[in-house]
Amino acid sequence: MSTPQSSAPEPKTYRSTASLVTGALLLALGAWFGVDAIWRGDGRTPWLALAALVLLVPLVVAYTLRPAVVSDEDRLTVRNPFRTVTLPWAAVAELRSGFTNEVRSDGRTYQLWALPVSLRARKKAARAQMRDAVADPHGATPTTVSQPTRSDSDQAVEDLREIAERRAAAPSAQGPAVVRWAYEIIAPTAVGAIALVVLVATG
Numbered sequence: 001m002s003t004p005q006s007s008a009p010e011p012k013t014y015r016s017t018a019s020l021v022t023g024a025l026l027l028a029l030g031a032w033f034g035v036d037a038i039w040r041g042d043g044r045t046p047w048l049a050l051a052a053l054v055l056l057v058p059l060v061v062a063y064t065l066r067p068a069v070v071s072d073e074d075r076l077t078v079r080n081p082f083r084t085v086t087l088p089w090a091a092v093a094e095l096r097s098g099f100t101n102e103v104r105s106d107g108r109t110y111q112l113w114a115l116p117v118s119l120r121a122r123k124k125a126a127r128a129q130m131r132d133a134v135a136d137p138h139g140a141t142p143t144t145v146s147q148p149t150r151s152d153s154d155q156a157v158e159d160l161r162e163i164a165e166r167r168a169a170a171p172s173a174q175g176p177a178v179v180r181w182a183y184e185i186i187a188p189t190a191v192g193a194i195a196l197v198v199l200v201a202t203g
Helices: 018-040 045-065 119-135 142-146 152-167 183-201
Strands: 011-015 070-071 076-079 083-088 094-097 101-105 108-111 178-181
Touching: 018 045, 045 183, 070 119, 076 152, 083 101, 094 152, 101 152
Parallel strands: none
Antiparallel strands: 011 070, 070 076, 076 083, 083 178, 094 101, 101 108
16 A cells, blocks of 8 residues: 655745736837837937837836746745845745745745735735624634635735645755745846946046
8 A cells, every 4th residue: 555645735826916017018109109219319318218118128127027926836936126035844944924024944035026015905814804703703613714815915924834844854845944035136237237337437
């Protein structure tokens, strides 16, 4: 008879829909004004517009489109604006929700940019919990007990916490945290900033 094994979680990606929409709109506006300035501008205007685009486009991508949290059976991957942190589940010391959602590993704290805290959503969830408690004061309804109402980001952190606890002892989930800087964001941002400073200083 085979020994039953703990079920591994399906890979899941968490991203902020609001950030994705905001990023797409900002990029569209930037492309519209920037390309128009490059195409129609006179003198140094096209160069200033180009330098501004090289500076701002990576920053918009970094803060809106890039952030993501990916969980699979072996690790938690946190993709923030300027770095990616890969944490085997055994390296996850704590996942917590406060004014921000964070993960701790080896004494260091990494913010989960893709799971922003919404105080409004928390208040809405708290009101829903109060309504459920009033409607079922003795806790007789199973769904009220087993599935408490939470904000989306708080529920995501709770799900990740449960996976970390369940998978921490798995042999494939061992190892140290690995941090990689996003040079594909940092490099063009630095180039754009330098070009813009030089153009303004020599104008």
